[in-house]
Amino acid sequence: MRILLTIFIAVFFLFSCSQKQGADLLIYNATIYTVDSLFSTGEAMTVKDGKITAIGKLADLEKKFEVKEKIDAADKFIYPGFIDAHAHFVAYGSGLQTADLVGTISWEDILRRLSDFAKGLPKDQWLIGRGWDQNDWDKKDFPTNDQINTLFPDRPVMLERIDGHAAIVNQKALDAAGVKAGYSLAGGEIEQKNGKLTGILIDNAIGLVSSKIPAPTKEHFGTALKDAEKNCFAAGLTTIDDCGLNFEDVERIKSMQANGELKMRLYVMLSDEKANYDYLKKNGVIKTDRLNVRGFKVYGDGALGSRGACLLEPYNDKPGHSGFLLSKPAHFDSVANWISQEGFQMCTHAIGDSGNRTVLNIYAKYLKGKNDRRWRIEHAQVVNPNDFSLFAENSIIPSVQPTHATSDMYWAGDRLGSERVKGAYAYKKLLTQNGWIPLGTDFPVEDISPIKTFYAAVVRKDAKGWPVDGYQMENALSREEALRGMTIWAAKSNFEEREKGSLEVGKFADFIIVDKDIMKASDNELLQITVLQTYLGGEKVFERR
Numbered sequence: 001m002r003i004l005l006t007i008f009i010a011v012f013f014l015f016s017c018s019q020k021q022g023a024d025l026l027i028y029n030a031t032i033y034t035v036d037s038l039f040s041t042g043e044a045m046t047v048k049d050g051k052i053t054a055i056g057k058l059a060d061l062e063k064k065f066e067v068k069e070k071i072d073a074a075d076k077f078i079y080p081g082f083i084d085a086h087a088h089f090v091a092y093g094s095g096l097q098t099a100d101l102v103g104t105i106s107w108e109d110i111l112r113r114l115s116d117f118a119k120g121l122p123k124d125q126w127l128i129g130r131g132w133d134q135n136d137w138d139k140k141d142f143p144t145n146d147q148i149n150t151l152f153p154d155r156p157v158m159l160e161r162i163d164g165h166a167a168i169v170n171q172k173a174l175d176a177a178g179v180k181a182g183y184s185l186a187g188g189e190i191e192q193k194n195g196k197l198t199g200i201l202i203d204n205a206i207g208l209v210s211s212k213i214p215a216p217t218k219e220h221f222g223t224a225l226k227d228a229e230k231n232c233f234a235a236g237l238t239t240i241d242d243c244g245l246n247f248e249d250v251e252r253i254k255s256m257q258a259n260g261e262l263k264m265r266l267y268v269m270l271s272d273e274k275a276n277y278d279y280l281k282k283n284g285v286i287k288t289d290r291l292n293v294r295g296f297k298v299y300g301d302g303a304l305g306s307r308g309a310c311l312l313e314p315y316n317d318k319p320g321h322s323g324f325l326l327s328k329p330a331h332f333d334s335v336a337n338w339i340s341q342e343g344f345q346m347c348t349h350a351i352g353d354s355g356n357r358t359v360l361n362i363y364a365k366y367l368k369g370k371n372d373r374r375w376r377i378e379h380a381q382v383v384n385p386n387d388f389s390l391f392a393e394n395s396i397i398p399s400v401q402p403t404h405a406t407s408d409m410y411w412a413g414d415r416l417g418s419e420r421v422k423g424a425y426a427y428k429k430l431l432t433q434n435g436w437i438p439l440g441t442d443f444p445v446e447d448i449s450p451i452k453t454f455y456a457a458v459v460r461k462d463a464k465g466w467p468v469d470g471y472q473m474e475n476a477l478s479r480e481e482a483l484r485g486m487t488i489w490a491a492k493s494n495f496e497e498r499e500k501g502s503l504e505v506g507k508f509a510d511f512i513i514v515d516k517d518i519m520k521a522s523d524n525e526l527l528q529i530t531v532l533q534t535y536l537g538g539e540k541v542f543e544r545r
């Protein structure tokens, strides 16, 4: 009997050993915020073939798994990789190859930077810069192009404003585009003073010149994206929504991802152009582990900074001017009709309260009440109090960028007046419409850092702690809401919540290790929080040294 028992025990152990499951990775000694529905935490996690296989206590996981590699997280904090629900990844990458004018303090400052930057450029190559914001200067008027005409008589120069809704170009660039004094167009403005072009172009007018910029070569495109990816991994981003690309860009991205040159997961909205509609109609939704193309980015109106956002009543600081829609409502209507029939996703840029109302009503016409189409309004920045409920009634997703609130708060009240501004950057009120809200940055309009998004959403102050009590705090998000907005809710806005956005068994092992607990650090500490490591599909893609 005793012998029999011994054999039984031996067989049992043999059996149970062989029952141990294999795992590629075990991360332990961490506080893991899973961001699951219960907002639960764990101390260890295993990964196999790029996906999470278990989360729980180290002792339990060690019993269960035969592990190839163990990582001691040294008491640090783990979150799902951040998802930026609204950004411009390709534009950011190409921006890295152009003159950076973000943070310039005057027009003279810009001229200095341009002269330096031009030294490294071939003689006749376009000089492209972006990121200026005259609101940051002592002299807050738009500049004129006299000095860039003198400095650069032989090469075209185009300098985009931070929001991409205004640009200043030199004479050579105007000549290249054939733009002359007296020329006008719908949805845009070519500024003139005393019958002379100033070089300032607003909204649709920018395209007259930008369309003349030679397309980047395949090599330049590749370099731009790889540089962008590197910075994004370092910021803790593992998925980015690129809002508004052409199908040629999608094809290039697809091939870079297929041959391993590009690892970043991208959700791409195609721009509102016929060739793009034809492309998706022919191909259907494109969905791989790293690429998701199912939606279109439509441009409703301009931006508040350049007074291109379409308002119901005139601007508080420009009487008689209410901004404008970038296309006729009939265009948005026909696009919405087509997209609803084809079953794709519609994502429309709307900033002004009139822009938002127009888009909300057109969406409502085709969505007809509650639904799961997840049509998005990008920015949803100024919403009339009577229109908030349209989001809930038609399950329309407001896709917002909290750092816009803290970048614009210095002058948003001037543009809108004290009453109307209350319906601006109203993230909490928008969140309550559907019970969830995706967050993004709109980089390169804003910095790529998701930590800054979190801080802006929760604290609603600038980096210097202004205003002391926070900006319109009734619309601040809780820390949990902000974290969900940057992870699981962003995934949901892309129809990707089953594969990413939280750390749960079966999902991609996209996660970051961070030095402090963003759920518990003091407000003042938040901006110092640093991403130490980033993993995408269980592969370490960034480590801070």
Ligand SMILES: [Zn+2]
Binding pocket: 086, 087, 088, 243, 442
């Ligand atoms: Zn954008």
